[in-house]
Amino acid sequence: MDCSIRSSSLVPPRPASRLGTSSVPAKPRLVRLKPLIARSRLVFCRAAGSDDKYLGNGFPRVTSKVFVEEAIGAEYGEGFETFRMDGPLKVDVDYLNDKLQECFLQRVRHAMKPDEAFGLIFSWDNVVADTRSLKLDAWRQLASEEGKEFSSDRHINKLILHTAADHVLRKVLCWEEEESELERLKSRLSQLYYENLIKLDAPVEGLKEWLDAVHTAGIPCAIVSCLDRRYMHESLQKMGLKKYFQAIVTEEDGMESIAHRFLSAAVKMDRKPSKCIVFEDDPRGITAAHNCTMMAVALIGAHPAYELVQADLAVASFSELSVINLRRLFAHKGSSFMDLQKQIIEKSPPKRKLMTDTIY
Numbered sequence: 001m002d003c004s005i006r007s008s009s010l011v012p013p014r015p016a017s018r019l020g021t022s023s024v025p026a027k028p029r030l031v032r033l034k035p036l037i038a039r040s041r042l043v044f045c046r047a048a049g050s051d052d053k054y055l056g057n058g059f060p061r062v063t064s065k066v067f068v069e070e071a072i073g074a075e076y077g078e079g080f081e082t083f084r085m086d087g088p089l090k091v092d093v094d095y096l097n098d099k100l101q102e103c104f105l106q107r108v109r110h111a112m113k114p115d116e117a118f119g120l121i122f123s124w125d126n127v128v129a130d131t132r133s134l135k136l137d138a139w140r141q142l143a144s145e146e147g148k149e150f151s152s153d154r155h156i157n158k159l160i161l162h163t164a165a166d167h168v169l170r171k172v173l174c175w176e177e178e179e180s181e182l183e184r185l186k187s188r189l190s191q192l193y194y195e196n197l198i199k200l201d202a203p204v205e206g207l208k209e210w211l212d213a214v215h216t217a218g219i220p221c222a223i224v225s226c227l228d229r230r231y232m233h234e235s236l237q238k239m240g241l242k243k244y245f246q247a248i249v250t251e252e253d254g255m256e257s258i259a260h261r262f263l264s265a266a267v268k269m270d271r272k273p274s275k276c277i278v279f280e281d282d283p284r285g286i287t288a289a290h291n292c293t294m295m296a297v298a299l300i301g302a303h304p305a306y307e308l309v310q311a312d313l314a315v316a317s318f319s320e321l322s323v324i325n326l327r328r329l330f331a332h333k334g335s336s337f338m339d340l341q342k343q344i345i346e347k348s349p350p351k352r353k354l355m356t357d358t359i360y
Contacts, residue, residue, distance in 0.1 A: 066135075066190060066193055066226060066227070067135075067164065067165035067168075067186065067189060067190065067193075068164050068165070068226075069162070069163060069164040069167075070226070070257060070258055070284075071256065071257040071258070072257060072258055072259060072284050072287050072288045072291065073256070073257025073258055073259030073260050073288055073291065074092075074093060074257070074259035074260070074263070074288065074291035074292050075291060077092055077093040077094055077291070078092050078093075079091040079092035079093060079095065079096070079260065079263050080255060080256070080260045080263065080264070091263070091267075093263065093273055093291070093292050093293055096263060096266060096267065096272065096273050097272050097273055097274050097293065100266070100267075100270065100271065100272040100273075101272070102117070113218060114327065115217040115218060115219050115323055115326065115327070116217070116218045116219060116220075117271075117275055118219050118271070118275055118276070118277060118326055119219070119220050119221075119222065119265075119266060119269040119271030119275060119276040119277070120214060120219055120220070120221045120222070120276070120277050120279065120326075121221075121222050121223075121224060121262055121265045121266070121276055121277070121278045121279065121289075121294070122221065122222070122223045122224070122245075122279045123223075123224055123225070123278070123279060123280050123281070123282070123285055124223060124224065124225035124226075124227065124232075125225070125281070125282075126204070126281040126282075126299070126301060126302045127204065127207075127279050127280065127281055127299055128203055128204060128207060128223060128241070129200055129203060129204065129235070129239075130200075130204055131197070132161055132302055134193060134196045134197055134200065135160070135161055135193060136157060136160070136161070137192075137196050138189055138192040138193040138196055139160055139189070141192045142185065142188060142189050142192060145188070146175070146185070148173070148175055150173075151173075156172060159172050160172065160173075161302070162282070165185075165186050165189060166182060166186070169182055169185055169186075170182070194231075197231075197235070200235065200238075200239075201238050201239060202239065203239045203241060204299075204318070205317060205318075205319075206317045206318035206319040207241075207318050208240070208241065209318065209319070210318035210319075210321055211241065211244040213322070213323060214244070214323065215243075215244055217323050219323075219326075220246045220247070220269045220270075220271065221244055221245050221246060221247075221269075222245060222246065222247035222248065222249065222265035222266075222268060222269050223236070223245045223247075223248055223249070223265075224249040224261040224262065224264075224265050225249070225250055225251075226250075226251050227250055227251060228250060228251050228252065229248065229250040229251070229252045232248055232250050233248070236248075246268075246269060247265055247268035247269050248268075249261045249264045249265050249268070257288070258284065258285055258288040259288040259289075259291050259292050262276070262278060262288060262289060262292050262294060263292055266292075266294075273292045273293050273294050274293045274294070276292075276294045276295070277294065277295045277296070277297060277326060277329065278294050278295065278296050278297070279297050279299060280296055280297070280298060280299070280311075281298065281299040281300075281301055281302045281303060282302065282303065283303060283307055283308060283310065286298060286308065286310055286311050287310065290310070295312045295313075295329045295330070296310075296311045296312050296313075297311060297312065297313045297314070297315065297321075297329075298311035298313070298314040298315070299314075299315060299316075299317075299318075300314055300315065300316045301316075312329055313325065313329065
């Protein structure tokens, strides 16, 4: 995480004294500055990655949401709260669909290039990077260090991949019950995951070719993840994918659910949620996309096809996709699909009033 705080900004301004400068000793003034200077050095050490909570290359050892089952979110169209100069602003699905309307010039441009009206949102886990093997390797390494047995049963591995670490340690593997020991194991598990993740340098097969086609068509893309922003930038740069993503949503954005990350990505791309397409491999992510009025394309792999039936389109790999597939997702509903519609209330015509001169 970048830190732009200067050491001088950490020193509070001293009020002007009525006494002359010669009456104030210099020695006590230097003593007061020492704790502040030490604090500023600590800030720079953590930014550079030399603190003991960080790995040697500056990446944090512990992540809070990698092995946590996140909430789906937006079950009733609710969004998140952001802050503006005039106070907090609550943003929900209907609000974004209403406010992110295309201006006149954008409508003209999108009439000539309709593909640019869409926005693509990619999930990090198992869509951009194959993190299943990384998580299983971290669990195996942890079992080896603790002298525990790690089962290779397919059903147990599925529970390990898609369940919170607390539940896995207590109910699935039955390793530990004490809270202090659970925290130690979870911390070490996150460290092992990050050490394995740093070595990852190749994206999912076919993704780069698909992003090339999308980039040629001029469609903006975003990536969402619970990882920290610094690692995300470094990882995308290492994979050669950074130029394809115009927006990145990470842990620093403070989103509390999967749906909130999708909404944040739509805001950053300046696209209505109803014009966005989410690429996911998890049924929970697909549900979150539909809660945000977004389309969902499922990638078969981590979950079988019969568990992804609620997706608008399911593919085995990115090589099966083409830009025309994106148009077909909206074609059968027309250009106004999922747009807010005003209900027309039919009023009966007013009854004629009888006047005294019409009565015979």
